[in-house]
Amino acid sequence: MRARRSTSGLPRAGGEATPGRRNPLGATTGRRSRVRAWPAADSRRRTAAKERAESDTLQQGVRYRRIFVALLGVIVAVSAIVVLLGTVGLLAENRSRPLTPAEQNQYKQEEIARRWQAWPATGVFPEEVKYLGLDRAQQYARRVGIAPETECGKGVDASVAGVLESHGCVTMLRATYIDQTASFVITVGVAVLKDEESRVSATEELTQDDRVGVLPVAFPGTVTERFGVDQRQRTGWVGAGPYIVFSTAGYADGRTRAAIPPEEILHSELWPAAKSIGNQIAYFLADPPKVPPCTQGNVC
Incomplete structure (x- = not known):
């Protein structure tokens, strides 16, 4: 007698498995369904929230990029304006324009x-210097030699040295001339001050004593070799720009000041010639230069 099929789908008695039941669509109940399961509602919300977060992040990045681009544009524009203004200012400053009186x-x-530095020594002390002789006749003094540059205090008498040094004297230049007849010896000394104001202050303190001033310079083997301190007949000076030009003169034969009668000194041609030579050198040094009309030459 056959055992009845169990209606519950359980194994029959004896251990045999009962074939699976079929669902209305024909699929066996023991197999995985091929139909895709629909996501749950909370899963859709999480996906939507994630998408919104990603969208917000993207929009924020876009906003930051726009702000950065705008700031960069502002910086570039400001930099360009600064460079442009600087260039315009530089061109305006450097362009040629008329010089002001100052x-x-x-x-x-x-x-x-x-000039005392820019010119050669032969420019400061020319080889020949014009001067006026008797009856205002034009004559020429000839340069015998140029002494080495020296300190101001070593080129003048002590009383004059103190004045020069107290006003910032820079250096002393000296040269010796003889007149056209080779009878007179003249030493010219140029004291270089810091500026014209210093020179004016110094000359206000210099005395009018014609026995002191520049020390003479003699050159052995020439007609000037006997010209020394005792042979000085007179001394003097003239101011020109930042320079004080000293002059001292004596006789080429070596006569001392004490040996010359006072009346001969007063009526001699020696001192007018020496003074004229010193004035000529001062004129050369302080002659106003030609000033260009514009900052860059003759064209404004």
Whole structure:
């Protein structure tokens, strides 16, 4: 007698498995369904929230990028304006323009003040210097030699040295001349002061004593070799720009000041010639230069 099929789907008695039941669509109940399961509602919310967060992050990045680009543009624009203004200002400053009266005066002062260095020694002390002789006849003094540059205190008498040094004397230049007849010996000394104001202050303190001033310079083997301190007949000076030009003169034959009668000194041609030579050298040094009309030459 056959055992009845169990209606519950359980194994039959004896251990045999009962075939699986079929669902209405024909699939066996023991196999995985091929139909995709729909996501749960909370899963859709999480996905939507994630998408919104990603969208917000993207929008924030876009906003930051726009702000950065805008700031960068502002910086570039400001930099360009600064460079442009600087360039315009530089061009305006460097462009050629007429010199002001103050600039013209400064140009003259600087040009005159540097001549003792810019010019050669033969420029400061020319080989020949014009002077006026008897009856105002034009004559020429000839340069015998140029002494080495020396300290101001070593080129003048002690009383004069103190004045020069107290006003910042820079250096002393000296040269010796003879007149056209080779009868007179003249030493010219150029004291270089810091500026014209210093020179004016110094000359206000110099005495009018014609026995002191520049020390003479003699050159052995020439007609000047007997010209020394005792042979000085007179001394004097003249101011020109930042320079004090000293002159001292004596006789080429070596006569001392004490040996010359006072009346001969007063009526001699010696001192007018020496004074004229010193004035000529002062004129050369302080002659106002030609000033260009514009900052960059003759074209404004």
